[in-house]
Amino acid sequence: MGSVVHVLLLILLALRALSTAAGLGGSRPTSNPPPPPPWRHHVFISHRGPDGRRNFTDHLDSALRRGKRVRVFRDDVDLRRGENITEAISRAIEESMLSVVVLSRGYASSEYCLDELVKIMKCRNSEKGHQPFPVFYKVSPDDDVADPASSGIYKADFDRHKRMYSYERVNGWIHALRSISHISGWVIDDHT
Template sequence: MFCDSRYSSSSTSSRCRWVCHVFLSFRGEDTRKNFTDHLYSALVRTGIYTFRDDNELPKGEEISKQLLKAIEESRISIVVFSKGYASSTCCLDELAKIMECKDAIGQIVILIFYNIDPSDVRKQKKEFCRSF
């Protein structure tokens, strides 16, 4: 679901025009029908324009240019790390783009660790070790 309202940012970068306040990055099969649905609903209910991709990409398929654009046009990205996040090439591609936007345009990145220990990601243990 793409955001349908425009938000003009008064950020330090005058070249940015935010279309969405928040971009949600998550592994669909891990969190779509529970945590991410609740988070998305809470954000929208409070008036925060939020992008959430409702389409499941077939395994091995690249993320679309439209999705990359949605990342670029969001002021904040929320990354929901879950057990299967790193096993998805699409999730890792999204994460790479998010970090690129963080460095290039100052996008705010918020990390959420859903049913995993943050050290599993940081030290690439358990599921993250196998994926990397």
């Protein structure tokens, strides 16, 4: 639980800093109402469900939602029935101030998770300034995530992906994983 608290505090500080930088925090001296925030969600949580449910991801999600001041989007909780999953998740990422990417042992086995990560990294480089925060949950940023197609626990997943998907799509996933491995995040090895 200590890891969740540490990550939660840093995320809340980042939200405050991003809101202030965007002019959304504090009072305004003019009588004009403030512009609507460009974000519908504060935090998008990218995770592979079976790896984090009833564990780190559930604790983090619960802690963020507790005060009802942080709007969280998590696919297994917030997708509405009948929505196109791919479109809804893409829109939710675009409409989020930041993403917490929980890179777990099974993350790279899911093409949906990898597609989310590609979208998150594209939004990071957009004019909105979307900020990803990686959580390396029982994986190594250097050995597993930085070179997923050549070594580490993601290698077998990428061997399979190379047989099933186009070179461009797989290469995009590899590039996104390499990019996020270079962002300072949290390495969590405990049983939080």
